[in-house]
Amino acid sequence: MESARQFDDIATVDPPPPYRPSDQGQNGSITLDLDYMKSIPGMLKAIEMVLYIIILICVGVGIHAWIHLRGVAIWALIWTILLYGVMATSVREKIRVIHWSASDFLSTGLHFMMMLIASIVAATHAGRGISADDAAIAFGFITAAVCFYHCYLRYPDFKSLVDRAQASRHSTTAQAGGQVRTTVTTVQQGDVVTERTVTTVHQ
Template identity: 30%
Template sequence: MADRGFPDQHTTTTVTSTNTTVQTNIRFDASYVRTLPGMLKVGQMVVDILGFICIIASNWSHSSRGSWFNTVAMGGFWFTGIMLALYLFHIVEKLYRIPWLKIEFIFCTLWVLFYLIAASLAAAIGGAIEAFAAAAFFGFVGMILYGFDAYIKFKAIKGGEIAQGERVVIKSTSTAASPAY
């Protein structure tokens, strides 16, 4: 029987183990394009190039607004294209120690801001120049795509995921009670 003055004693132990599984060989895997991040990258590249073409097709493409929009569109196109290639060939998985998700999160967040500015500037004169109105539409769609991608990256970072490959976190809890004297 336990003494009324002393409560039963027990110890709780929590053990967390993390297992990261990656394949370090470079290989082409087209199935990445069918995943949500892959579809987002393809969509971002399409919107980037369509917005760029709209501005270039106008007679005012060399204005400061047009140049800024094209800078944003081509910066997004090339960064997203390079990242898509790195994922398709599993180079991101090979270099899994680089914080790819954080890099992409920062880029996507910046591009939301840049596209907001570029599309707003294009929309401001879009009534007079139809090509700028179309570019503004693609700019706002690009802003939404990059924003959704940033949200996905943020959730992945908070969840402790890696960009490509698998990370399994196993938590086990054990409780040991000492006998009452």
């Protein structure tokens, strides 16, 4: 006799660790995570915030406006402050639906690309001589380098999350055994196209 079982192709991740009140401080108060602040990613995050401020100061006193470089620095500074405020405190343990290390990798990677592009554009339009504008460009490249190194350190965490999601998605099929048949159903409603993948295991 042949029986068939179907499994939806839905990616899942491991559940977060159990909630422990001791991690949150007494009476649910917000406490500082000194371990993160002393870690290399934490120190790099603090260095990035300082570099963004230096870029804004240099652009402010310079001759050229460098609107693109200033815009990237402002946006990256605000987002970095918010993310650092979460990861350097017990708020990180309270909001567990987000993988903060992966979010740190993605946001820092975006900052790296935007700061590198903005610095290159500013460098192509810079004049001769040493000025505050040149300092802003130089600090822009330095910031991009720091962000790249930060991403390099965070990449293993991001890759681990992706690997766990893929392993969890295929674990049901792997444990079931037998013959596997995958069916992809495409449904179009107006301009919206929805695809649903169904894996059928025959035993």
